[in-house]
Amino acid sequence: MKVVKFGGTSLADGTQLKRVFDIINSDVDRKVVVVSAPGKRFQDDIKVTDLLLQYAQATIDDTDTKEIIQEIKQRYHAIADYFQMPHEHLTQIDAQIDHLSQKHYRSFDYLKAAFAAHGEYLNAQLIAKVFTHLGMPAKFIDPKDAGLLVNDRPLSASLESSSYQKIAQLDLSTSERLIIPGFFGYTARGDIATFSRGGSDITGAIMARGLNADLYENFTDVSAIYAVNPNIISNPLPIHHMSYDEMRELSYAGFAVFHDEAIIPAIQGGIHINIKNTNAPDEPGTFIVPPTEVRHTKAVTGIASSNRFAALYLHRYLLNREVGFTLKILEILKRHNVSYEHMPSGIDDLTIIFDKSLLVQEQIDGMIADITEEIKPDTLKWLPNYSIIMIVGEGMRNRVGALTEIVSPLSKQGISLQMVNQGASEISIMLGIQPDLSDKAVSAIYNQVFTD
Known part of the structure; x- marks a missing residue:
């Protein structure tokens, strides 16, 4: 049995959904289908999830929502119209969109x-109707009924481990395909809570582990x-096989194809993952x-880079001699919830590197003020723009000269590094660099390790 997940671009419109139908219909083992919200249909289009977040903000601000509601409904209606489905099939979906702004929420x-999750929630309902309409019986499964219980963090939820027992009880004996919305679960109080953005990958991996799938296909x-x-590099080499740890390291550092947190359920369940193309499903x-x-x-499997970081550089003589120095820093970070x-x-x-998307200015100012007062560094610099390059490969374990091979082309290009750090796992080397030099550095490293 296979669990199959489709991303937003694979479900953006009727043409794409027809391809998805053909893929599912071609393999009876593709029993459980996890779906995202409809994504962009063209370059300047807006994802349905982003439309729903606009709707949420308008509701919070108590401004007119008629136009945005109509735009959201139209996205689902356009898909239904492509398959010539009767409009009454959309009545319940329309009502749910209207009802979103009328409900009471804890915060x-x-x-x-709740608004963001409805991109997937409504799309799964629609897809189940479309598949059945096209002659392939399908059943919508609410994550609550599937057993996806999450903790009480509304926008960055984590699954409770007890969920796997409930997921394992799903009935797979019928001929129906089970259509499950990705991206969210329910708290113990019954509230919707989402995983981090892109979390449909996480749902797919959770379902694959819970159902002990033979394969998790991510289209x-x-x-x-x-x-x-x-x-950055035209026509780079494809990766045919890679390890869980390699994928997690590369996803964290900028590979957007697969969510780094989605690897964890797959590792725990020993589930193989296959990343495939909806528009070329026969390719391996x-x-x-x-x-x-x-x-x-x-030695190297992949190179990733990301500019989403910031850094705090601290210099003080003999800080290595001070017992408890790092603890003081960590206590300050905890105090500011950083x-x-x-x-x-x-x-x-010492350099502390942060994901700046997780920080607000108030936290930064408070943290710097407390470090200045309590640590009394000789030098303290806040670097608001910081880039990380991650070079990853199982082949780097115990390989003599791996770091030299990676750093030497940067020296030849006159690129200086702000930080070099090799992970304890020995499969990754992290470089800190100025953002404007990041692409140039990635190119130099790629040409050295892949084209020599």
């Missing part, structure tokens, strides 16, 4: 979560995961598997 965050708009961003795609099943011919990504250090200096 604005829970309101935003997107590319034919493989590539060794580097195709926007990329398999993500346990490390023991990967044989690498090169999480950090990395903290490389030397004998007299």
Whole structure:
């Protein structure tokens, strides 16, 4: 049995959904289908999830919502019209869109979560109707009925481990395909809470683990995961097989094809993942598997980069001699509810790297003020724009000269590094660099390790 997940571009309109239908219909093992909200139909289009978030904000601001409601409804109606479905099939979906702004929510965050989740929630209902209309029996499954219980964090929920027992009880014995909305679950109080953005990947992995699937197929708009961003390197090498850990490291550092948190349920369940292209479903795609099943011919599997970071640089002589120094820093971060990504250090200096999308200015100002007062550093610099390049490969384990091979082309290009850190797992090397030099550095490294 296979669990199959389709992303927003695969479900953006009727033409794309017909391709999805053909893919599901071609393989009886594709029993459970996890779906995203309709994505962009063209370059400047708006995702349905973003329309719903606009609707949420208008509701919070108590401004007119008629126009945005109509735009959201039209997206679902256009898909139904493509398949010549009677309009009465959309009556319930229309009513749910109207009702969103009339419900009571515990907080604005829970309101935003409920609105955003309805992109997937309504699309799963519609897709079940379309599949049945086309002659393939399908059943919509609410995540509540599937057993997806999450913790009480409305916009960044995590699954409660007890959910897997309930998921395992889903009846797969009928001929119906089960259509499940991705991206969200329910709290113990019955409120909708979403995973982080892109969380339909997480739902797919959860369902695959809970149902002990033979394979988790994740359909997107590319034919493989590539060794580097195709926007930086033209026609980069595809990755045919990679390990769970490699995918997680690369996803974290900028590979947008697959959500890094979605790897965890797959690892826990030992589920193989296959990334495939909805528009070219016969191509093999990329398999993500346990490390023991990967044989690498090169030291490096992939190179990722991201500019979403910021950094705090601190210098003070003999800080390495002070017992409890790092603890003081961590207590200040906790006080301001700030999480950090990395903290490389030397004998007299330390750099704390943050995901700036998780910070607000008030937290930054408070954190810097407290560190200045309590730590009394000789130098303290806030770097609001910081880029990280991650070079990842199982083949780098115990490989002599791996770091030299990666750093030497940067020296030749006159590119200086702000930070170098090798992960304890020995499969990744992280470089900190100025954002305006990031693409140039990625190109230099790729040309060194892949084209030499």
